[in-house]
């Protein structure tokens with residue numbers, strides 16, 4: 001099993017620059033996908049990463065969304081010969097000290113997704129914290145289970161073969177709907193998901209590209225589709241359960 005960091009990046013230059021020494025300290029190969037940042041940021045990012053032989057920079061010519069960036073990153077990691085990718089956001093909100101624990105759990109469960117379950121402090125905007133609870137409620141209905149502890153975390157390990165299977169079989173949201181969409185469909189496919197509590201901090205002056213109006217509307221549309229998908233599957237799941245209990 002071989003692991004590669006995959007960092008989706010979109011106009012997060014100053015926070016990413018501050019985060020970079022911590023990523024370098026992991027001594028892991030890394031794919032950075034720049035998702036159509038401004039020309040200025042693009043040039044600065046190229047200069048910032050040019051000296052790192054272990055960091056591979058991929059660029060989208062225009063902004064396509066976080067999910068699209070992760071898909072590009074997964075392809076790149078696969079082409080470079082890795083079996084697993086460790087997704088971590090560029091804005092430095094995640095605690096790299098937990099990477100070793102993520103990898104250890106993944107090594108014990110090679111086909112499982114390992115996801116962070118964020119532990120927020122007072123730096124987290126209340127709207128984001130409470131918004132998550134609403135998402136958790138819908139996700140429990142959409143999977144008819146409590147198997148997803150958090151569906152929005154940007155700190156995860158994906159086995160690449162399983163990740164590709166989900167992308168080949170389903171339409172997965174290419175923007176901020178990606179993190180939730182991919183996890184719910186993984187549960188539908190019977191892929192195991194493990195969670196690790198991890199601290200998430202909102203750094204001072206950090207920029208969020210989460211657009212409250214557009215991204216929340218996108219999430220509402222996602223949950224509408226996932227609920228319909230669950231309703232279609234529910235009789236099949238009930239039938240399987242009934243068969244298993246009578247055999």
Ligand SMILES: Nc1nc2c(ncn2[C@@H]2O[C@H](COP(=O)(O)OP(=O)(O)OP(=O)(O)O)[C@@H](O)[C@H]2O)c(=O)[nH]1
Nearest residue numbers: 008009010012035065066069089090091208209210
């Ligand atoms: N929002 C956004 N992020 C992108 C996009 N493409 C890549 N990213 C990266 O995806 C990661 C998550 O973006 P954030 O804006 O931090 O979104 P978030 O973590 O859900 O929101 P916050 O909790 O407010 O930080 C960051 O590393 C971004 O740089 C994009 O089109 N939109």
Ligand SMILES: [Mg+2]
Nearest residue numbers: 089091093208
């Ligand atoms: Mg963020």
